[in-house]
Amino acid sequence: MTTGFPEAAPWGEQRASHADRETVVRRLQQAAVEGRIDFHELDERLERALDAKTHGELAVLTADLQGAGRGGAAGSVRELVEDRPLVLKGGLHGVVRKGPWTVPSRVTAHGGLGGVVLDLTRAECPSRAVDLEIHGQMAGVTVVIPDDWAAETSGIEPGLGGVTDRTTPDHAPDAPLLRVTGTGGMAGVVVRHPKGRERRRLERESKALTSR
Template sequence: MTTDFRKATPWSEQRASHADRERAVRCLQQATVEGRLDFHELDERLEQALGARTHGELAVLTADLQATEGEGRDAEPDRPPVLRGGLHGAVRKGRWKVPPRLTAYGGMGGVVLDFTQADCRLRTVDIEAHGQMAGVTIVVPDDWSVDTDRIEPGLGGITDRTTPDHAADAPHVRLTGNGGMAGIVVRHPKPRERRRLERERKALASG
């Protein structure tokens, strides 16, 4: 008779796979980017995570950091959407519906928020941006206005390349947050991006 060890063994005592350990490592690294762990704690936990044999051992290392595991997940109803650059970066572009408020953490990979093709029916959009190690880039249409006065520059600073000319009924972006190490850049589309947008517009018009 064959014994089903998975049914007989509690989850916490079941053997962890390489993928399980890698998920724990990503969680710990993201927590460090967000300031939840310092580098000494990171080193200690990484060593334990890489040597963990069971799910229970991994769970102990990340139990107080579960909020960092939902990288890129939808926000709770009472909280604004959050984009996290993490290790590999995050990009929001193309056709997407703009919420009244959103938050971006550059992390180690950076975040790009591109509003040039977004569906925005709001007069005001509040963005909380934290440049952290890789920065946050925000691209807005020519007729949008941007207020950067409430950003804390940090080491990386805030670079505003938008023009003062904007339509009176166009959306207005209010930025808060901190430039961090890499800074925050706000700009209009570059020439190459404009050409791509024009090609896409003509393709849609031609059906």
């Protein structure tokens, strides 16, 4: 049956966004730092990345760099260019993001009138660092990170609500770094590790998964 609408183009022929190009640029720069490509080749690939029109044109620039910038972990080129920023808006009723999910390298949270809770304790983080831009606004933002993660909160303006960082300096050497910027707004921002009840819930969930 013909609908009259054009079929979606294959993934490689779909148009790339500015965010797609920026993500590939970061991967290429990291590959040069790791010695995977020399700086002459870096300049050449960066120019091609900035001029790329489609996902396919970006993909060929990192096809030989699997794992670059991710601590050696394998990752597909498609995952690379689909690392899109996440925007959370508390609005009137609030937003809670928790459970198993994949954290992109850039997240923005607007507290609004309902607030935002960003729980990363069961999240998968392919990147070495996550840039979190927070606007606490009227209801604030609470961020919960695993015990072995590190947090850097010096880049956020406290606003009227202030910034409360209850994380510890102890973290795993290869653990992700959460870089927080923005402003606390009226209600402020809290960045912390799990509390006792949350920690017990995580332990129960972990045991349930291992017993399957």
